[in-house]
Amino acid sequence: MALAYSDVTIVVDERDDLFYTRAALRAHRPEEGHITVQPTPASRSPAALAHDMLYALGKRLAPGPNTPDVWLDSVNTAWLAAAAWGAATGVRHVVVPRTHLLTIRRIDQLLVWREVTGVQLTLLWQKAPRWLPPALARVEHRISSREEFEALLAEPGPIPARPSFPPAPPTMTRPAVVAVGPGQSATRQPWGTRSASTRPGRRARPCSGAMATAQLVQAIPAIEIASEDAAVLAACAHPLIAGALSVLAFTQASLGSLRCTRDLDITGDVSTIKIHGFGHRHCPLYAVPAWARPLLAGARAHHRLTPHPLGESVFAPVLLAEARHLRAHAARLPRLGLSLPAGVLVP
Incomplete structure (x- = not known):
């Protein structure tokens, strides 16, 4: 059984059917904008799920005790990096298996990330539906068959949200000759x-x-x-x-x-x-x-x-x-x- 709310779909797999996990893993096609994020719920890092998202996007945190990526232990920094990579690479659909093992805080982080990026999010809840947290319980649409789940994974997903930026102001385009060095051609x-002008006061x-x-x-x-x-x-x-x-x-x-x-x-x-x-x-x-x-x-x-x-x-x-x-x-x-x-x- 699956439940959908906006662009979030919750697949309730109470019996932990291996079919759904396998289908989710097969859906990992980054080149097509589909990624499957496998969470590491045992990690105590507050940014662990963001790190899992980065890993699914093909990014690797530098190893070692004095890692240069220690600043990505910050929750906001890590999720911002994941949002930027998602937007830059055109991610459209994200599938997260074993969501029932995540804390409410990490589920909230994931939902906020979805709002920022505008992607379609499919969560596999492999536990009884009565344990759904409030953030995931407000669902109306239901999918009840394997065929419908596979069809959901085959969909291209929505056009992802793109960061906006004000257009650059108009600039002058009168050509000027620039001095060049030996062996180079003059370029206008x-x-x-x-x-x-580099004169003082100007x-x-x-x-x-x-x-x-x-x-x-x-x-x-x-x-x-x-x-x-x-x-x-x-x-x-x-x-x-x-x-x-x-x-x-x-x-x-x-x-x-x-x-x-x-x-x-x-x-x-x-x-x-x-x-x-x-x-x-x-x-x-x-x-x-x-x-x-x-x-x-x-x-x-x-x-x-x-x-x-x-x-x-x-x-x-x-x-x-x-x-x-x-x-x-x-x-x-x-x-x-x-x-x-x-x-x-x-x-």
Whole structure:
């Protein structure tokens, strides 16, 4: 028997029929927006279920007693990371077996996460329905057969909620010639890709975003990295860590440039990113390699899910207060040469 409320469906499997568990595990198809989260109710961490969600999304917390992912022990931080990855990867349907073993607090966390992400949520309650907590008992629609359960798992699910962000203000696009070094060709860049004036007493012209810049200049090809290193970056649990390190890896840009990276510096399709130089005198555009696009999408989704002033840096939280976590993750990728620059994040 199954009960549905809004986009939440509760499958009551009082006899603990192995069929339902097997069907739920087969429904794990991340590439299609379907994931199955297997909870670890024995864990005492308040963020344990969020960690299980991250694991189902293909993310791995760094191991060890002094793990750089210790900040993900915070409930809000961990669930925000899971929401960002869910939005970035287009998750539409989440199935959670053995929900009856979860505490009421963790069930509430899961329901709040569903409200944020807008996904369809199916919970397997493998216990008598009289033990359903109040949050799950307000259900009207019922599904009573295996066939209907399989049909539910086969549905594509709703279009997931997407974080919104105010559109970038219009920018000037009058071209300007930028000085180039030996062996490089002159590139015409729009006003806004560099400072209008660096003389004392005059404010720099606002720097245009990636979309406006891409209309006038060609993106610089990304630096190639080994597939093993790309896989390590892709498994980083926190979206800002994964996004920041990926940008450093394929651009070899300075950390100061990352401090200025705004939401509008990443194009809508996450194919290009704009990097800012000191005083915006030279702000090149880089092509984003395919492996890094989901990571930058996760960083941008994380930024959009939290309140920020327009124009604030996407990576500000990891470049300042939590810089030690970025340093620790960078040290895990010695071949990329990120350990040294990450070590001077804090002024």
